[in-house]
Amino acid sequence: MIDKIQAKAKELLERGQVSCFIGYEEGTRRKVRPAFIYEPQDVDRLIWDERCTYNLAVYLHQFKSPLKRGEEPPRVGILVKPCDSRSLNVLFHEEQIERKRVYIVGLTCEGVKVNGQLQERCQRCSERVPLVYDLLVGEEPNEVGQENYADVARLEGMSPGERLAFWVREFERCIRCYACRQACPACYCFECVAEQLDPLWMGIAIDLPQKQFFHVMRAYHLAGRCSGCNACEEACPTGIPLSLLNRKIAKEVEALFGYRTGQDAETPPPLATFKKEEELPL
Amino acid sequence: MMKVTTKDNLTAWLDKLARGYTLIAPKAIEEQIFYKPVARSSEIVFDFAKADLPVKEYFLPSTHVILSIERQEEGIRVEEPSLEGERVIFALRPCDARALRVLDALFLEEEPADPYYAERRERTTLIGLACREMGEECFCTSLGLAPDDASDVDLMLTEIEEEYAVQVVTEKGKAILGDLVLEKVEGTPPRPTLREEKMPILEAEAWPQHFDHVYWARLADRCLSCRLCTYVCPTCRCFDVRDYETPNRDIERLRAWDSCLAESYRRIAGGYNPRPTKVQRLRNRFYCKFCYYPKDFGPIACVGCGRCIAKCPVNVDIVEVLEGMAVL
Numbered sequence: 104m105i106d107k108i109q110a111k112a113k114e115l116l117e118r119g120q121v122s123c124f125i126g127y128e129e130g131t132r133r134k135v136r137p138a139f140i141y142e143p144q145d146v147d148r149l150i151w152d153e154r155c156t157y158n159l160a161v162y163l164h165q166f167k168s169p170l171k172r173g174e175e176p177p178r179v180g181i182l183v184k185p186c187d188s189r190s191l192n193v194l195f196h197e198e199q200i201e202r203k204r205v206y207i208v209g210l211t212c213e214g215v216k217v218n219g220q221l222q223e224r225c226q227r228c229s230e231r232v233p234l235v236y237d238l239l240v241g242e243e244p245n246e247v248g249q250e251n252y253a254d255v256a257r258l259e260g261m262s263p264g265e266r267l268a269f270w271v272r273e274f275e276r277c278i279r280c281y282a283c284r285q286a287c288p289a290c291y292c293f294e295c296v297a298e299q300l301d302p303l304w305m306g307i308a309i310d311l312p313q314k315q316f317f318h319v320m321r322a323y324h325l326a327g328r329c330s331g332c333n334a335c336e337e338a339c340p341t342g343i344p345l346s347l348l349n350r351k352i353a354k355e356v357e358a359l360f361g362y363r364t365g366q367d368a369e370t371p372p373p374l375a376t377f378k379k380e381e382e383l384p385l
Numbered sequence: 386m387m388k389v390t391t392k393d394n395l396t397a398w399l400d401k402l403a404r405g406y407t408l409i410a411p412k413a414i415e416e417q418i419f420y421k422p423v424a425r426s427s428e429i430v431f432d433f434a435k436a437d438l439p440v441k442e443y444f445l446p447s448t449h450v451i452l453s454i455e456r457q458e459e460g461i462r463v464e465e466p467s468l469e470g471e472r473v474i475f476a477l478r479p480c481d482a483r484a485l486r487v488l489d490a491l492f493l494e495e496e497p498a499d500p501y502y503a504e505r506r507e508r509t510t511l512i513g514l515a516c517r518e519m520g521e522e523c524f525c526t527s528l529g530l531a532p533d534d535a536s537d538v539d540l541m542l543t544e545i546e547e548e549y550a551v552q553v554v555t556e557k558g559k560a561i562l563g564d565l566v567l568e569k570v571e572g573t574p575p576r577p578t579l580r581e582e583k584m585p586i587l588e589a590e591a592w593p594q595h596f597d598h599v600y601w602a603r604l605a606d607r608c609l610s611c612r613l614c615t616y617v618c619p620t621c622r623c624f625d626v627r628d629y630e631t632p633n634r635d636i637e638r639l640r641a642w643d644s645c646l647a648e649s650y651r652r653i654a655g656g657y658n659p660r661p662t663k664v665q666r667l668r669n670r671f672y673c674k675f676c677y678y679p680k681d682f683g684p685i686a687c688v689g690c691g692r693c694i695a696k697c698p699v700n701v702d703i704v705e706v707l708e709g710m711a712v713l
Contacts (some may be wrong), residue, residue, distance in 0.1 A: 127668055129479075130700035130702070131694075131700060131702040131704070131705050132521065132522070132694070132700075134700045135700075136698055137607040138607075139603070139606040139607065150653040151659070161609070162606075162607075165606075167488060185476075270495070273415075274416065276415070276417075276419070278438070278447065278616045278642075279447075279612075279616075279642075280612040280613040280615075280616045281611045281647075281700055282609065282611040282612075282613040282645075284611070285609035285610055285611035286609055286698055286707050298647075298649050306627065306629050306639065307448075307627055307639060307641040307643070308448040308639055308641055308642075325664060337698060338609070338611070338613070339694040340437070340438075340613050340617055341417060341437065341438075341556035342415055342417055380397065
């Protein structure tokens with residue numbers, strides 16, 4: 104697979120079809136990290152294996168403006184897994200980046216691992232082929248998982264008091280470093296509500312009320328927009344299970360609107376839509 | 386000769402300490418280790434490599450009301466809350482202790498001293514616990530310290546199988562010793578294995594010539610521009626101070642952590658931002674640590690704890706950067 108990826112990246116760069124190819128490379132200490140390839144001779148840095156958890160779509164935001172003043176924004180090549188491709192559809196739909204400016208190398212995926220463990224999200228993933236791509240690399244795996252929201256159901260089974268206690272215990276460890284937000288392709292506001300000065304929604308305090316407000320607010324803003332890539336949770340330095348919040352909302356959105364994030368670039372997400380005749384089964 | 390105590394004696398002593406002091410010690414929370422106030426020694430984790438967060442929080446709190454102004458029938462009442470009681474931090478690693486010395490250079494040794502930091506430093510006794518070995522991301526030896534360095538704590542402990550060697554370093558350390566049962570034995574505490582190789586660290590004067598090198602742009606490509614590395618760092622010390630109205634219309638003056646990695650950090654009145662790109666912000670973190678801070682205050686603002694390396698979500702590795710700088 105990697106030969107095909109490298110060859111395509113090389114071709115795109117050589118022909119000037121993209122200014123940069125975003126993929127994965129070997130980092131330090133046996134870690135994998137995002138790679139930004141600008142020159143054709145550097146494509147052999149690219150790798151693809153089960154450690155490639157990052158959702159690279161987050162980096163498209165830094166290519167939205169021209170590299171040099173007066174020029175068009177650059178075209179970029181990007182490597183995406185099926186989950187990441189759903190983030191791309193969100194960004195296309197929200198007009199964050201034009202489809203024609205991105206060359207997508209889609210990867211079929213058998214799941215990715217963190218510390219040698221197949222991620223839970225991958226065990227229940229039913230999407231093994233990206234939903235949007237220009238070139239598809241790899242064979243479609245035979246085995247697919249099935250979503251059952253068992254983890255969300257566990258939380259739903261708690262009493263409101265127990266649930267609050269659970270989240271307070273988790274959020275207490277938050278240090279408001281915003282790694283979750285910064286790792287998220289769908290969090291791209293110029294000024295986040297959490298840092299807005301006028302109007303002032305929340306101050307600079309790193310206390311429980313601010314942490315709770317921030318995480319709940321972020322989860323709501325991701326309703327129908329979260330692709331479940333888990334980048335937030337993996338970025339968190341104190342191990343807060345942020346995906347549980349996002350998954351709860353994804354489950355509700357699916358039940359209420361029959362909508363799953365990023366299936367295509369055309370269907371608007373429910374919270375960005377208003378239908379006068381719509382009645383919700385609430 | 387060294388003085389040793391058994392684990393049972395140590396825990397009994399800690400239990401007693403916890404009654405007179407706020408005892409802050411490593412505690413396990415959801416598979417991570419944090420320094421937290423403990424009521425008894427049974428809550429303490431003795432077998433750990435390094436806490437996930439440093440003890441910075443106890444000297445420069447992430448959030449701190451430094452002044453409150455209360456409306457009264459006539460006029461106002463101004464209050465500066467002060468720290469209650471005395472504190473002991475147990476099982477501090479040498480790197481985290483050295484980090485406090487680094488912070489002292491700015492907060493205590495510069496005029497005027499920071500009164501909030503000074504108060505917390507004054508009223509805290511530090512009990513060090515030598516590392517058994519250097520962790521994978523550790524590089525303290527490259528920064529002139531060692532995993533069993535006792536020079537920045539008040540009392541130093543070293544594990545010897547089931548016992549602990551106890552070394553009194555300062556008067557403060559002696560004062561809390563109380564009735565800890567100590568036995569004199571022959572020999573010296575065992576030394577941890579030190580890693581041979583040392584990171585090449587560029588002199589502060591040599592950094593400015595690399596300021597505009599494309600190295601920073603390529604490094605910053607993958608930086609997410611979050612604040613993680615600065616908040617898990619024991620020596621990053623930036624803060625912001627703002628006044629807020631409370632729901633009952635009193636005023637609080639709040640000091641909270643800030644980070645040079647944040648887009649808003651350098652934004653000034655009128656909205657202008659002299660450090661608008663993430664390349665500039667990420668570069669600043671390294672220049673602050675190895676060029677500006679040593680020039681302005683003396684010590685390098687890094688102790689080699691490796692937390693930023695372990696925690697960075699996108700593998701920005703400070704050791705790789707130092708190696709990269711040395712060969713530019």
